[in-house]
Amino acid sequence: MIRKYWERYKKLRNSGVLGINCRNVHYIGTYNPRCHFPNVDDKLKTKLLAAEYNVNSPELIAxxxxxxxxxxxxxxxxxxxxxxxxxxKGSGGKGIMLLEQHTPGHFQKLNGQAMEESTVRLHVSNILSGLYSLGGKPDVAVIESLIQADPVFEDFSYEGVPDMRIVTFMGFPVMAMIRLPTAASDGKANLHQGAVGVGLDIGTGRAIGGVQFDRPISHHPDTNNALTDLIVPHWDRVLDLAARCCEMSGLGYIGVDIVLDRRLGPMLLELNARPGLAIQTANAEGILPRLRNIEALGKVNFTTERRIAYSKKYFSRFPESDSDVIHYPVSPDSVTSEL
Known part of the structure; x- marks a missing residue:
């Protein structure tokens, strides 16, 4: 039995899959100073920082x-x-309530369900009491404007708003996916509840393939549209937003969650100091070689534009020509001389 698991571990390691222990000890433990964790664990603080650094995010109402x-x-x-x-200070999408219409005494959820104002007030009261916060500590309720989802994703989503997760390391976008709501996830972009995760090519924003409940799928389960037809617009703006969040947060290894608003384009939804590992499954590729590639560069003073150019050149699945295909490991000296 031990030999069986050891062989499986070696296979995953050799394929470049990042495991939870390596993530926690080497990347989170080394590159994410704990003193900066409140910058991402507290959504209100994240929103205030975003305003300070001119990072586009939904308007704070109250x-x-x-x-x-x-x-x-x-x-x-x-x-x-x-x-x-x-x-x-919530986590895992718990405690989030989306309301699209309201009249005196009445509210309406995105799925059309009517709610009494007393029910919404009770929900806010539960937030303040710490029902959804990390460690059950008292919390505050943040009210922000509702994203008007870009219609480009209507054929790939059920009711809710898709969001993108960009794993960013030392300011370099290294891997991306989009999470598509389904009927199984009750219209929420939550992989654990049944949303579809679709890997995205760093160079182009084109879909690579999809998974639901950790199993590969080719079409959205509700709309039946082919996932590989999905292409994210404004891709350079998405990468620019993600790349600037490392400096903003003070953390080196983060997950940046981004949504597309039909009027305002890419907007920061939230940051995660402990990004999950499912993005590797969605991309059918381990993230570890990309992280090691960035580490091999050492301390380089790249601008945001040069970091994005580096990621697009060396991590893209769809290079512009066969001559652009890069094989690991890459010499840091040759890279910096090219850029």
């Missing part, structure tokens, strides 16, 4: 931090037809 403030909920959102209520 912050509710006392039970007394809940009574004025309707007044705070009166000028916004749609909005999102989320715990500032």
């Amino acid at each position: 912050v509710i931090d006392t039970q007394h403030d809940i009574q004025s909920l309707s007044e705070k959102v009166a000028n916004f037809p749609g909005f999102v209520i989320k715990p500032s």
Whole structure:
């Protein structure tokens, strides 16, 4: 039995798959100073930092931090037809409520379900009591404007808003995927609840393949459209936003979650100091060779544009010509001289 698991471990290691222990000890432990964790674990702090660094994110409508403030909920959102209520220190998408319409005393969720204002107030009260926060500590409720999803993804999504996860290392975008809501996930872009994860080519934003519940699939389970037909627009802007988040957060190894708004383009949804490993499954490729490639560069003072150019050149699945195909390992000296 031990030999069986050892052989499986060696196979995964040799294929470049990053495991949870290596991620925690080497990448999170080495490149993410704990003093900067609040910059990403606290969504309110992330939003304030985004404004400071001119990183596009949904508009902050209000912050509710006392039970007394809940009574004025309707007044705070009166000028916004749609909005999102989320715990500032929540995780895994828990406690997030999306509402698209409201009249005095009544609200409506994205799926059309009607809700009494008392129900929404109770939800906010639960957020403040720490029901959804890390460690169950008291929290605050963040209310922000509702994303108007780009219609480009309508053929690949069920009800909800797809979001992209870009794993960024030392300011270099190294691997990407998009999470597509399904009926199984209740319209949420959450892989654990049944959303579809689709790997994205770093160079072009083109879909590589998809998985649902860790199993490969070729078509969206609800729309039946081929996942490989998906191409993310504004891809250079998506990569630029992701690349600038390392400096903004003070962390070297992060997951950047981005959504596309039909009017405002790519917007930062949130940051994750402990990005999951499922992105490797969605891309059918291990991320470890890419991370080691960046480490081999040492301390280089690249601009954001040069970091993006590097990632697009060396990590793309769809190079412009056969001569652009790069094989690992790459010599850092040859790379820096080219760029």
